[in-house]
Amino acid sequence: MSLAVPTLQLDGVTRRFPASNGKGVFTAIEKLSFSVRHGEFVSVVGPSGCGKSTILNLVAGLDHPSEGDVRLSGEIVTGPSSHVGFMLQKDLLLPWRTILHNVEFGLEARNFTPTMRRERAFRELRRCRLTEFADRYPYQLSGGQRQRAALARTLAIEPELVLLDEPFSALDAQTKLVLQRSFAQTIATSGVTTLLITHDLSEAVTMSDRILVMSERPGRIVEEIDVGLPDRENPMARQAMPRAHEIMAHLFNALHLDERIEA
Amino acid sequence: MADSIAASSPDTAPIVAEDNPAAPPPPGRQEVRVSLLPVASLLVLVLILGLWQFLPTALHVPKYIIPQLSDLVREMGRMWQQENLLMHSVSTATMACLGFALGALLGAVFGYLLGLSPLWEKVLSPYILALQIAPKVAFAPLFIMWFGYNAWPKLIVTILVVFFPIMVNILQAMRTVDRDLINLARAYNMSGRQIFWKIRFPASIPSLMAGLRIGATLAVIGVTVGELMGGEIGLGFLITYGEGQANTAMVFDAIFVLTLIGIAMYWVVAAIETRALHYIPKAHH
Ligand SMILES: Nc1ncnc2c1ncn2[C@@H]1O[C@H](COP(=O)(O)OP(=O)(O)OP(=O)(O)O)[C@@H](O)[C@H]1O
Ligand SMILES: [Mg+2]
Numbered sequence: 001m002s003l004a005v006p007t008l009q010l011d012g013v014t015r016r017f018p019a020s021n022g023k024g025v026f027t028a029i030e031k032l033s034f035s036v037r038h039g040e041f042v043s044v045v046g047p048s049g050c051g052k053s054t055i056l057n058l059v060a061g062l063d064h065p066s067e068g069d070v071r072l073s074g075e076i077v078t079g080p081s082s083h084v085g086f087m088l089q090k091d092l093l094l095p096w097r098t099i100l101h102n103v104e105f106g107l108e109a110r111n112f113t114p115t116m117r118r119e120r121a122f123r124e125l126r127r128c129r130l131t132e133f134a135d136r137y138p139y140q141l142s143g144g145q146r147q148r149a150a151l152a153r154t155l156a157i158e159p160e161l162v163l164l165d166e167p168f169s170a171l172d173a174q175t176k177l178v179l180q181r182s183f184a185q186t187i188a189t190s191g192v193t194t195l196l197i198t199h200d201l202s203e204a205v206t207m208s209d210r211i212l213v214m215s216e217r218p219g220r221i222v223e224e225i226d227v228g229l230p231d232r233e234n235p236m237a238r239q240a241m242p243r244a245h246e247i248m249a250h251l252f253n254a255l256h257l258d259e260r261i262e263a
Numbered sequence: 264m265a266d267s268i269a270a271s272s273p274d275t276a277p278i279v280a281e282d283n284p285a286a287p288p289p290p291g292r293q294e295v296r297v298s299l300l301p302v303a304s305l306l307v308l309v310l311i312l313g314l315w316q317f318l319p320t321a322l323h324v325p326k327y328i329i330p331q332l333s334d335l336v337r338e339m340g341r342m343w344q345q346e347n348l349l350m351h352s353v354s355t356a357t358m359a360c361l362g363f364a365l366g367a368l369l370g371a372v373f374g375y376l377l378g379l380s381p382l383w384e385k386v387l388s389p390y391i392l393a394l395q396i397a398p399k400v401a402f403a404p405l406f407i408m409w410f411g412y413n414a415w416p417k418l419i420v421t422i423l424v425v426f427f428p429i430m431v432n433i434l435q436a437m438r439t440v441d442r443d444l445i446n447l448a449r450a451y452n453m454s455g456r457q458i459f460w461k462i463r464f465p466a467s468i469p470s471l472m473a474g475l476r477i478g479a480t481l482a483v484i485g486v487t488v489g490e491l492m493g494g495e496i497g498l499g500f501l502i503t504y505g506e507g508q509a510n511t512a513m514v515f516d517a518i519f520v521l522t523l524i525g526i527a528m529y530w531v532v533a534a535i536e537t538r539a540l541h542y543i544p545k546a547h548h
Binding site: 057060061062080081082084085086088090092094095096097105106108109137138139157 | 441443444446447449450451452453454457461462465468542543544
């Protein structure tokens, strides 16, 4: 794979759904084009219902565009591929499996021997600092630990691209900050390309290289911001930088949050 | 501010409270009450047995209406020696277990098959509902007319009675599997077969277990009804036989043994359930 080919590329992607009243169609996203370079961390922000999760489903190959192409390293996505890992607000850990076996889950669709699976899983658990929890069940972990286990599972398949759909939004404010830093470090060390969908403007600014701002439905990209801050692996340090606050204020205006009446 | 949070590394994050279920309750009244619970239950039993022994005679209730406790014990001994109680009990227990096993197996297979094919489920759902509502034990005379006075009628009634709660429970579980979990497995490129064995099936275990628990108690009812209808073996037969002899104690004793069989089956299923569902925190059980 050459570096010139973006890891992810969307080309005039439109997704329509049958309208809920049964007649006609309704456009969730329209003529969406953007690309994510190898190793880049890109965030997508936008109002609720603008089609952010729809993008994620299209990239993961769980859904298909009505028009346009989604390409992974140059190849058109036609279905789920082993190069993409995704993670949601829900940790989606299997309650009947230990953390170790949850992390192994994604590897079970591959031709791995049990020993290889175990080694790989332990490597990711170490990276996410969860080794001592390997034999516990999900209910025995805190919300933040569960999300880290979910990240370990996502990284275990060594994806080229990781999709994160609001992975921190169910956590309390403090856990969230700690976890954002933990994720930032883990993602930086693994060097994986990341697309983060979020509602949280400061999260977008402190974690990513680039931010895509989407409009109300039908979702399009209305702005693209190069964050241009150092210390991507330490969101807390970024938080303190003046430029970060400028971007946040700018995003705040771009999304017209001050004019919005409804949530 | 950033510093203070940075100080609490994620590794030191506390484990949630559920992790420590063995936390002792505060000593005092509560504790005393809990430890007295079995004693209280035992006292109630002694009281009931005592009343059973002395109340009928005190109230001049004739023995053929309600026999004394000692009559029941004596009759139990007589049944053991003269009526081959053991053979009848073993027959009923075997039939109940066999019917339960077959009914559970069929119910599970149909539940999973229908759960995997929503189209068939939609087509069949009105009939499933109708059959579920129909009183299955009422089919017993029909089966006797078809198969005669042998083991088949009671076995089939038992299978029918056990089948539905298990099938319906599994169907329900298959319908409510988290879509996102399925999507996760799909995103990992798992085949339909892998998704079934790794997600759908384990996710359905709690419902399957609940169905089995209901089925275990219903199985005894199914066999009993089958035996009451005819034939010459089983505790249900002993009940009709005792009734014909106006031997009330015999009827009571047969009911008692039937209950024991039901309790034993329920207990085995509950023990399996506890082991199978160990991953569910106790507090939510
Ligand atoms: N399978 C579907 N069928 C019909 N409509 C759908 C489907 N999936 C999404 N939609 C609609 O598409 C629109 C965009 O949904 P999407 O979930 O992508 O929004 P979102 O930006 O992720 O919102 P939020 O920020 O609240 O998570 C919504 O109006 C939603 O109702
Ligand atoms: Mg969403």
